[in-house]
Amino acid sequence: MAFWRRNTTFVQGIERSDAIRTIVAWGVALVVSFPFLYLATSGFKTEVEAPKMPPAFVPVPSSVASVPLTYTPTLENYKLILTGDFMPYFANSATAALVSTLLVLLLAIPAAYALTQPQTSGKRDVLFFLISTRFLPAVGVIIPIFLATRFLGLLDNVLALIILYTAMNLPIAVWMLRSFFQDLPKDVLEAARMDGAGTTQELILIALPMIKNGVLATAFLAIVFAWNEFLLALTLTTTKGATVPLYMISFMSAQGLWYAKMSAAGTLAALPVVILGWLGQKWLVRGLSMGAVK
Structure with a gap:
């Protein structure tokens, strides 16, 4: 029984460390890709919305565009x-x-x-x-x-x-x-x-x-x-x-x-x-x- 508990604890520790590595990897990936994400989303904004700070990243319909950190996407620039x-x-x-x-x-x-x-x-x-x-x-x-x-x-x-x-x-x-x-x-x-x-x-x-x-x-x-x-x-x-x-x-x-x-x-x-x-x-x-x- 004690051996089983030690084994279970060991496996849980490995799974926990893998989860931490995954979270850290995703965090680093998001930080590295943030400039491209900002660039890509700004291309779908109007000239008035693009330079606003803090930047908006969530595209929504024009009816709810007043929600913070949201913008109404447009294809006019492209x-x-x-x-x-x-x-x-x-x-x-x-x-x-x-x-x-x-x-x-x-x-x-x-x-x-x-x-x-x-x-x-x-x-x-x-x-x-x-x-x-x-x-x-x-x-x-x-x-x-x-x-x-x-x-x-x-x-x-x-x-x-x-x-x-x-x-x-x-x-x-x-x-x-x-x-x-x-x-x-x-x-x-x-x-x-x-x-x-x-x-x-x-x-x-x-x-x-x-x-x-x-x-x-x-x-x-x-x-x-x-x-x-x-x-x-x-x-x-x-x-x-x-x-x-x-x-x-x-x-x-x-x-x-x-x-x-x-x-x-x-x-x-x-x-x-x-x-x-x-x-x-x-x-x-x-x-x-x-x-x-x-």
Whole structure:
């Protein structure tokens, strides 16, 4: 009987600790997601309701809108943005982010794999050179970048952003993929070499399938960095090649700051990345945690 009581107490203690962890996890999740929740709800408000403090989060019909912390939802802001000139900006962002990410992977995968091979000399120097390109803030080199872009006739062109985003994300991608390649079991690669596999076959048929989660995680980060980039797009584009971040600042004018419309635009801008991260969270977690546990 005493043994049964001790066992019951132990099980109850585990269940209680699991419940506490769950509550804490949900609390942290709500705190982290609060800015996006505030942004999303503000997009459904009028310009009068959006800047009010404390903010209202509960949508209700207009008949009970006087209840505290409630608001009457409206789709006018989203209609205005979607029927306006938002889609060209969105298309430019999508093109620059996706094409540059594809180029990053095409260049980073063979480079990272080569930097894990014992016969490659000067690996430390190459890795240091790659990461050193990230030491200087973009604003420190924006003038020569602008002059070079103007000389090449690429001002206000998405192609300029694709080239620069590729160069911006390439060092990080090489470092990440190299760490994934280093964690591969050496026995498998040696067995492939003994079976007559060349370096290209070894990379494509054996190494890449084993680190596919790491490749997806790298691609996701490259897309996010390119999607959110602002300074280069602001300096090198005006209308034809402008991206979503530039569309966002169009709501800041001398007449005031249009909170509701900016919130709706911000929600639409963040939604693709949020959906992409939600759909691929399983592979992202696996990829970013590769090699963490031996």
